Amino acid sequence: MAYGTALAVLADPTRRQVFERLREGPRPVNRIAHGLPVSRPAVSQHLKVLKDAGLVEERSEGVRRIYSLRREGLMELREWLDSFWGDALDAFKLEAERSYKAKKRDK
Template sequence: MAYGTALAVLADPTRRKVLERLRAGPRPVNMLAAGLPVSRPAVSQHLRALKEAGLVDERSEGVRRIYSLRREGFLELRDWLDTFWDSALVAFKQEVEKTDGVVE
């Protein structure tokens, strides 16, 4: 998964809401769709996009599809986000070393 794909998929507020619901654990589509302002088939479409981006997994349980968060997809996204933090820490360290630790 490229981080750009994940960011594009996460731009949609309905998809973010679905992911928030999956934080509580695996859920079937009907539970994920309950109370959302979109239809169950629309939630299925959002889940397909999340799955293609590598952010959710799907398994069959009888006739139901159960969705869960895919940890690896979030780790890849987090690794990319951490590069910003790493850069900020390096810049901070360089600034401290430049002033030789003297606080004005």
């Protein structure tokens, strides 16, 4: 899954709420849907999109489907976001070195 897919899928506020409810652990659709301003079938559709994006997985438990986060699905997004820290730190290091050299020259 590309990080762009994760960003696009999680851009929807309702889908993000569905996703965040799974942080607390695996749950069936009815528990995920409880209290949301959308119907249970709508939550099921959001779960399908999350599953297709590799962010959620499901397992059968009798007649119920239990959904849980696929933390691996977030790894590419996390690596992409982490790359910004590396770039920022590299830029900070270069600026600090330039500043240090400029001060030495001015003495």
